Amino acid sequence: MSELNDLFRKRIGFPENEVITFETLEIILEKSAKAIPFENLCIIDNKKREITTENLTNKILEKNEGGLCYELNSIFYLFLIENGFNAALARGVVYNHAAQSYLTLGRTHVTILITHNNEKYLIDTGFGGNLPLKPVPLNGEAVTSDNGEFRIKKVNSEHGDYILEMKLKHKDTEWKIGYAFDSRKPIYDISEFNEIQTVIAEHPESSFNKHPLITRLTDEGNVTLTNTSFTQWVDGLVTKEEIDTPRYKELLKQHFDIKQ
Template sequence: MNELNNLFRQRIGFPEHITITFDQLTKVLERTALSLPFENLRVIAGERENVTRDYLLNKIVVNKEGGLCYELNAILYLFLLENGFDVRLTRGIVFNHGAGTYFTLGKTHVVILLNHEGITYLVDTGFGGNLALSPLPLTGEIIISSNGGFSVKPASDGPGDYTFELKLHHKDTEWRIGYTFDSKATFTDLDECNDAQSIVIEHPESTFNKHPLVTKLTERGNVTLTDRTFTQWVEGKVTKEEIDAVRFKELLRLHFGM
């Protein structure tokens, strides 16, 4: 096995000697979600590099940082590819629940499509705390995980041909749309991720270029850190702490290893 494969397994705590089958992908996604923070700290710091294999390896695996969707799903894509899976990338548009419509930034959300035995599945480890933790067939079937209920349905309208829908445990009382994506507009060249990165960094309506955000699932819920608050969900119970810059750094190291 090559360097990325070995080091990624070490990063997420998955044994190096085990051959990963389709049935084990849920375990891989669970370990990835517990290990890799969804975070925008380089964006806030004004740092920018092209999304390449070496960049992803150094940032996420060697330096033990996290990333946004175009980084987290890109490195997972490379990992799955090297483990023999039939995967491609595509881009989607996130739903803006405040406005009741899709964000106007364009296709900022990068996800993975995986083909297995004639069925296409959505695989996503880059949507903050809204992770299915399992491959989702593009059939509308509801998949239940420790994080909630999830499905991918053909879109009746909108800019994509499928929608990702979710109902998180302890948080959502109704099903809601996460994003739409185009299953036909797939790509394998990571240069496409740089276009998504450019929008996230430059667009005035981007939610990720204004304040730091770090979040990660835990065994019992999730943790979310901003420049002002630290929020913990533990088995459905939420606590929130107002913080300052010193406390931010302490919590970043303590809960995210950064």
Template sequence: MRDLNFLFRQRIGFSEDERITLDNLDSILERTAAAIPFENLCAIAGDDSVLNEDTLMDKIFKRNEGGLCYELNGILYLFLKENGLDVQLIRGAVYVSEKATFSPTGSTHAAIILTQDGERYIVDTGFGGNLPLKPVPMDGTEVSTPTGEFRVVKEDSPYGDYFLEMKLKQKDMEWRKGYALDSLHPVEKVGSLTEAKKIITQHPQSPFNKKPLLTRVTADGNMILTDTSFTYWKHGQMVKEEIGAGRFKELAREHFKISIH
């Protein structure tokens, strides 16, 4: 298997020779979101493998799958680090706005802090259909992206010292919390996220170990596939199709390039 840098660029359709910088990271994140789906099939299958560079490369490049936050941001972190960027993996806890509380799985979200010229940014390609698609400054500056508006605010919680907040297009009229993040205790290595993977795979209240979910960002919004429905945006309008098992496999292969046996 060829090196991670080449394979990542090949998977997202990015030039082998172009240097990765803060200036072109928007393009990297947009291409990554379009090419590598957010999906939980390994969690559904009870996969208990340890996270490391080899297992992530095997899953995402050899088997051409996607993954959850610890896999997607894990491989992105390794790619950015290999390209010389100053990055750290961090943990976060998803905030469930409808219930005004944090997810019962706790600090199982993974994201990345990028530092350049003394400024810090949140980089995240593992937040389902809620992706910023560009680095979000940690100084409160609001950024506008194809998926909505995002900002990072300084606010203490049981799970960290900042919050990522968002106003998603066609969904949110007001700012809402996406997740708390802990900038003070970075994750030392990708393997340290294996515990989060174990919790997501085994926790009785995990939202990702019950039914299959595949999500991918598109030019119009995103597409969401479960075993019973396919929801997508076409010309800014949401379309929902009720489906069965056979159609689920067809759509997974057609729109997410994933073969389900």
């Protein structure tokens, strides 16, 4: 077993010698979503590093930080490969519901595709609070997890050949678009995502270079922290607290075990 494999299992609390099968992937996905936060702190602090296996291992598995989609799905992809899965990465475009259109930053979302028994599935550990927590088949069949319902629709658009749709638990009553992605251009080299990191860090329309954002799923729902607010979803009930800098640092340590 590699260092990455051992460290990943330790980070999410999964036995180091247990064989991971397709059927146990949902356990891994749920543990990952609760242990590893989606966050942009390195972008905000101007501490971004080159996207390499070594740097991602150091950041996420040794320093116990989180990351954005291109980091979280890259490390999960590497973990899948280590455990014998037929996996590839893919790029996509997130849908902006406020503007009722796709983001104009290009294909800056990164997701994972795996093949199992000649069927293709999407896996995503880097979509904030919108994680499927189960492999989602590309054949259109919906899956249900603790986080809601998810399905994939075949499309032909400038953004890709499929879209992920979701109906989040306690939040959505209708299906809504998560993002479009392109399955026809599989990616196996994570260094390609240095380009995405640059766009996310520098583009004026990027939402991730304005203020800190950190979120993760919990047993009861999810928690989301910015430098001005702390939001908790607990069994479908939401509470929001306006905060100052000292409280931000306190909550960062309390809920995400990150010190600043």
